Amino acid sequence: MQEVEKSLANWTHSLKELQTMKADLSQHILAEDVTVLKEQIQLLHRQWEDLCLRVAIRKQEIEDRLNSWIVFNEKNKELCAWLVQMENKVLQTADVSIEEMIEKLQKDCMEEISLFTENKLQLKQMGDQLIKASSKAKAAELEEKLSKINDRWQHLFDVIGSRVKKLKETFAFIQQLDKNMSNLRTWLARIESELSKPVVYDVCDNQEIQKRLAEQQDLQRDIEQHSAGVESVFNICDVLLHDSDACANETECDSIQQTTRSLDRRWRN
Missing domain, CATH: 1.10.287 (Helix Hairpins)
Incomplete structure (x- = not known):
């Protein structure tokens, strides 16, 4: 020119x-x-x-x-940077409850994505126009950039889906732990009450002795039957202690550890 x-x-x-x-x-x-x-x-x-x-x-x-x-x-550079930022935000463990994290992902993040959908559409339209007016080499370069944006866009949705699924699983574990712990506390209180009662014989004969032995055997069977439930609670606690979402802060970790120690102490006694 x-x-x-x-x-x-x-x-x-x-x-x-x-x-x-x-x-x-x-x-x-x-x-x-x-x-x-x-x-x-x-x-x-x-x-x-x-x-x-x-x-x-x-x-x-x-x-x-x-x-x-x-x-x-x-615009391509800006959109790529935003996608990286969003992915990091989705994967980040926040110091809020799991319910709040799920809500933020399903509401706040999706609202932000909705706003940037228009940017993605404008970039696609601009790219298509440039492809028509460019050489084969430049057109191929543009198509590759648009393809990468589409892949990363889909990847963001996949990451959000996986993150929400994982958080829901963690939340289900916590709910299961609360339910199991509530049942175990009730059962432990009953067993501890039974075991703390002194053994009193109304009469000292073989029938009375056999009756007391049968009662102790019933308690022993009851304890053995609940051993699997206690082990299940220990396993859930161990899983949650290694879960960064369940232990997002020191307070939550301490709470789970105290629950484990309390249950272990009462179970051994």
Whole structure:
């Protein structure tokens, strides 16, 4: 384009010289020839003006395309950065309850994604326009960038889905622990009450002794039957202690550890 503009500048000088030559010739040729020469020069001027206009339009088209490339690359970079930021935000463990984290993912994050959907659509439209006006190599480059955006966009939804699923599983574990602990506390209180009662014989005979032995055996069987439930609670506590969402802060970790120690102490006693 610079070479074309330089050539036009040279021709501008030539046209001025031609105008000067026409003025000189007009004094030495017939009037009819002057008219013909004038018409030819006017035609040449019109062609010249048309050419200048075409060059100006072409220059503007090139500048617009270059500007579109710059804008596309900037918007693509911004969207990529936002996708990375969102993914980090989704995976981050916040110092809030699991219910609040799930709500933030399903509401706040989806609202933010909805806002950026328009940015993604604009980028796609801009990319499609550039692809039509670009060489095969540039078009392939654009298609690759748009494809990567689509992949990362879908990946963000996959990450959110996996994160919500995992949080719900953790929440279910916590609810199960609370339920099991409540049942175990009730049962332990009853067993502890039974075991704390002194063994009193109404009469000292074999039948009474067998009755007391049967009662102790019933208690022993009851304890053995609950051993699996106690082990299940210990396992759930261990899982939650290694879960960053269940132990998002020191207070929550201490609570689970205290629950485990309390249950272990009462169970052993």
